[in-house]
Amino acid sequence: NAGVTQTPKFRILKIGQSMTLQCTQDMNHNYMYWYRQDPGMGLKLIYYSVGAGITDKGEVPNGYNVSRSTTEDFPLRLELAAPSQTSVYFCASRSSVETQYFGPGTRLLVL
Amino acid sequence: DQQVKQNSPSLSVQEGRISILNCDYTNSMFDYFLWYKKYPAEGPTFLISISSIKDKNEDGRFTVFLNKSAKHLSLHIVPSQPGDSAVYFCAATTWAGGTSYGKLTFGQGTILTVHP
Numbered sequence: 166n167a168g169v170t171q172t173p174k175f176r177i178l179k180i181g182q183s184m185t186l187q188c189t190q191d192m193n194h195n196y197m198y199w200y201r202q203d204p205g206m207g208l209k210l211i212y213y214s215v216g217a218g219i220t221d222k223g224e225v226p227n228g229y230n231v232s233r234s235t236t237e238d239f240p241l242r243l244e245l246a247a248p249s250q251t252s253v254y255f256c257a258s259r260s261s262v263e264t265q266y267f268g269p270g271t272r273l274l275v276l
Numbered sequence: 277d278q279q280v281k282q283n284s285p286s287l288s289v290q291e292g293r294i295s296i297l298n299c300d301y302t303n304s305m306f307d308y309f310l311w312y313k314k315y316p317a318e319g320p321t322f323l324i325s326i327s328s329i330k331d332k333n334e335d336g337r338f339t340v341f342l343n344k345s346a347k348h349l350s351l352h353i354v355p356s357q358p359g360d361s362a363v364y365f366c367a368a369t370t371w372a373g374g375t376s377y378g379k380l381t382f383g384q385g386t387i388l389t390v391h392p
Contacts, residue, residue, distance in 0.1 A: 169319070196377060196378050198378070198379070198380075200382075205285070205384060205385075206384050206385075207280070207282075207365055207367075207381075207382030207383050207384045207385055208320070208365070208380075208382040209382070210379055210380070210381075213377060213378075213379060215377055221377075223379065224381075255319050255320070257319070259378050264322060265322065265378060265380065266319075266322075267319030267320045267321070268319050269317070269318055269319050270317070270318070270319055
């Protein structure tokens with residue numbers, strides 16, 4: 166059982182480049198989330214989705230975009246990478262409040 | 277505005293003793309609280325939760341206490357084991373009415389080190 170998978174595990178971007186962080190879950194969960202974690206800080210919500218075709222902004226959405234064309238996939242897009250987007254990105258999905266399953270994370274470095 | 281705060285960045289405990297991790301919140305709309313555990317290079321994993329209608333929830337070695345009047349919760353680990361060494365995050369959400377969509381607000385985390 167794969168759970169929540171994220172690719173890539175690590176990426177270095179130059180300022181102004183774009184990239185898509187992939188997230189896939191195989192648990193048929195409707196709810197999916199993207200968080201970022203900066204050093205010494207807690208996780209902050211970027212975007213979330215309550216089902217295919219429905220997305221909404223979280224606490225820190227600026228500089229990011231998402232789409233949810235299927236139940237399984239919830240990609241996060243960075244259009245113009247900035248050093249402030251250097252962080253670890255976690256995708257999660259859930260069936261109920263306490264069972265929010267997290268992926269292993271993508272470490273992004275923007276130089 | 278940090279709505280969920282963990283004021284102790286780190287905690288060091290001897291194996292077999294009690295570990296107490298603390299968390300404070302400011303948003304009175306929060307009514308459901310969770311603790312997550314995170315190992316390096318892994319995503320957080322759910323540990324234990326508590327609803328605001330309770331003041332205590334226990335699961336094996338882990339107990340969470342909630343003091344609503346003080347807007348404070350704590351996680352007790354008894355006895356502590358070296359395998360408990362990890363970062364512990366407190367999180368909160370508004371569950372009543374079902375409009376939170378499961379969005380969690382996290383504290384900064386506390387690094388727990390349990391020495392053999």
